[in-house]
Amino acid sequence: MKIPKRLQPLVDDGMVDEVLYQLMSGKEAQVFVVRCGDSVRCAKVYKEAKKRSFKQAVQYQEGRKVRNSRRARAMSKKTRYGQREQEDAWLNAEVDALYRLAQAGVRVPEPFGFVDGVLLMEMIADEDGKAAPRLDNVVLTPEQAKVYHSQVISDVVRMLCAGLIHGDLSEFNVLVDPEGPVIIDLPQAVNASGNNNAERMLERDIDNMRRYFGRFAPELLNTDYGKEIWALYEAGDLHPHTELTGCFEHNTQAADVNELIEIIESAKEEERDRQERLQAAEAGTD
Numbered sequence: 139m140k141i142p143k144r145l146q147p148l149v150d151d152g153m154v155d156e157v158l159y160q161l162m163s164g165k166e167a168q169v170f171v172v173r174c175g176d177s178v179r180c181a182k183v184y185k186e187a188k189k190r191s192f193k194q195a196v197q198y199q200e201g202r203k204v205r206n207s208r209r210a211r212a213m214s215k216k217t218r219y220g221q222r223e224q225e226d227a228w229l230n231a232e233v234d235a236l237y238r239l240a241q242a243g244v245r246v247p248e249p250f251g252f253v254d255g256v257l258l259m260e261m262i263a264d265e266d267g268k269a270a271p272r273l274d275n276v277v278l279t280p281e282q283a284k285v286y287h288s289q290v291i292s293d294v295v296r297m298l299c300a301g302l303i304h305g306d307l308s309e310f311n312v313l314v315d316p317e318g319p320v321i322i323d324l325p326q327a328v329n330a331s332g333n334n335n336a337e338r339m340l341e342r343d344i345d346n347m348r349r350y351f352g353r354f355a356p357e358l359l360n361t362d363y364g365k366e367i368w369a370l371y372e373a374g375d376l377h378p379h380t381e382l383t384g385c386f387e388h389n390t391q392a393a394d395v396n397e398l399i400e401i402i403e404s405a406k407e408e409e410r411d412r413q414e415r416l417q418a419a420e421a422g423t424d
Contacts, residue, residue, distance in 0.1 A: 144183045145170065147254055154181065154258070161269055166325060171261060171269065178267075179250065182257040184229050184325075229255055232325040235302055242300035243378065244293045245320045262313045262320045273319060273350070274309040283354035289318045290347050291363050294340070296378045297321075298371055303328040303336055307343035309350045330371070337368050362386040 141149055141157050148154040156173040161180065163169075170181045229252075236249040236259065248260040262270040278286065290312065297304065304311075304327060311323035330336045341364035352359035361384035369386065370376040 142168075142170065142183065144254070144256055145172070145181055148172075148181065148256060148258065151253070153251060153253065157181075172258075174250075174258070178261050178263075180247070180259050180261045182259065184255045184257070228325060231327055232323075233257060235324040235327040238300055239297060239302065239321075239324075242296050244296045244300070245289070245318070246324070247320065247322060262315050262322070265316050270313040270315045270320070272310060273312040273314055276314050278351075278354040280355040283351045284358065286314070286319050287347060287351040287355070287358055290321070290351075291344070291367075291382065292378075293319070293321055294344060294347075295367060295376065295380065295382075298330055298340065298367065299376060299378050301330050303330050303333075303340045304343050305339045308346045340364060340368055 139157055139159055145154060145157055149157070154172045154174055158171045158173060158178070161169040161171050167182050167184045170183065172179055172181045233249055233252045236246055236257075239246045240248055247262055250258045250260070252258070264270045273286075294304070294307070302324075304321065304324065306323065306326050307321070311321065313320045313322055328336055328339050330340075333339075344364035344367070348358055348361060348363070363382060363384050365386040366382055366384065367376065370380060
């Protein structure tokens, strides 16, 4: 096929020998199957910000670290330079996440490089060497559903232990190869320790998986891995090989209203004392 303009630099540099075909076009990128020497890989070409339908929501970006203080200031002020830097940070987030998660043992595509908004990575293939199907296109037996669900939950735990949460996990961004599920699409990956929405996003990711696999194995609908995993993480007791039960004991104890009232009144009294001290200090300077 004709070489897309965005892939031409990779061909010129010898990173890609041939563009075979377009695999898909999504809300944030186009994916092409390319030949690199004897290997067949994927080239993910990110769309320009104005052409992407997936918004760079603040809730995803919160907690992401920017090493350069000048870049951080520009990004916070929304200057033209800051917007460019924000875009670069968004694009690099998936690359950084893939390298980190692959090292942590999470089943994600292996990254091979990132050039001018194009991510070169492993092509996840089926038994025939063709592009693996998405999870939503696979019909599962109850036993397969339970096995795949367990594998995904294990990878979610490894991700969290590596400090990340997918943030948009569903049957639409999980591929299935002969060995099971492979998690893809990570530009919105969330910093678990620095994002106030982390717990909610983790639970949403896991709930999405529970509902999907529960179509084939209804007993999974009664599990509550999200709250169990987060509780272990907050307590510092979560490890890649932690044995999970899928159960979580919710606190059903009624709140002590009198105790809450005492706390509120105590806070009010402290604030009154603080205001009186401020007034006295101001009077003493007159």
